[in-house]
Ligand SMILES: NC(=O)C1=CN([C@@H]2O[C@H](COP(=O)(O)OP(=O)(O)OC[C@H]3O[C@@H](n4cnc5c(N)ncnc54)[C@H](OP(=O)(O)O)[C@@H]3O)[C@@H](O)[C@H]2O)C=CC1
């Protein structure tokens with residue numbers, strides 16, 4: 534596991550129910566957090582109720598050593614920090630390993646989804662790339678609330694094999710072969726959750742939220758069809774379900790961030806207020822550039838970009854948006 538945040542902690546919990554703890558290796562950057570987990574068996578900063586019983590030397594800030602042990606390398610840092618987290622890692626270190634992206638974000642500057650980035654930069658064959666997606670908040674994993682996740686891989690047997698490692702009493706898994714669609718949909722839903730939060734912060738009610746999200750799923754559908762036109766059912770939980778949970782849940786980082794923007798916080802102060810990362814903030818910018826190529830009509834995504842990066846007034850931008858939705 535590469536990353537020490539909430540989602541990494543939640544997936545460690547799933548894995549611990551299925552494989553021996555001595556088969557799990559965990560990299561995180563914080564040496565204080567490592568020492569705390571080794572001594573007290575809980576992550577001090579994220580999902581601290583989850584018990585972690587890995588052997589001491591299986592948690593380390595030495596990324597090359599952790600990767601050396603692995604058959605599956607689960608990438609689980611916010612996308613904005615992926616390049617710096619992997620700074621010491623070479624294509625040789627990752628050769629022959631399956632790369633699992635648990636990230637729902639875009640690599641900045643490269644403007645690539647994680648699978649594309651790992652394929653281009655580290656020569657990982659596309660069939661060795663897996664994606665973990667679906668509507669699932671780390672907090673509900675910790676509470677053992679029933680959740681469904683989707684594992685995508687171009688090779689469905691590979692997806693099935695990895696899915697077995699995550700199935701628990703409270704986690705059910707689906708598989709998919711749509712690695713591009715699941716990644717892009719997971720990135721986009723974060724932008725729409727920011728929009729949902731902004732509208733909530735501005736005082737729009739549930740009636741308008743429903744219209745916003747109905748339009749959002751159409752934007753997602755148009756975009757993923759433009760990028761990767763295959764037959765897919767956008768109503769599946771990996772697409773629509775993920776959008777709904779992020780747009781409505783009390784646990785959503787992106788909605789919380791958007792809500793603060795709608796209430797008048799600056800981007801900086803909203804980020805400082807949260808201990809966690811809202812991927813939608815970074816995704817809005819990356820998608821703005823990616824969509825220059827595809828030119829898909831995405832008024833909600835464009836409005837979020839204008840508010841976050843062009844300092845447009847949330848009130849005015851959302852009022853203009855209301856004229857374009859139906
Ligand atoms: N949380 C969830 O429920 C879900 C999250 N995801 C995805 O999982 C990925 C990881 O997010 P999540 O676990 O929620 O993250 P969190 O917000 O819980 O934690 C933030 C993580 O980012 C690290 N970080 C913060 N700043 C920096 C920096 N400057 N450089 C390097 N690392 C930094 C933190 O490390 P440190 O503690 O050392 O500061 C910490 O590991 C995201 O792509 C997210 O979209 C997907 C599904 C569910």
Ligand SMILES: O=C(CO)COP(=O)(O)O
Pocket residue numbers: 637667668669670723726775778779780782784785786787788
């Ligand atoms: O992707 C997630 C849940 O599926 C988590 O993102 P949010 O915290 O913004 O909802």
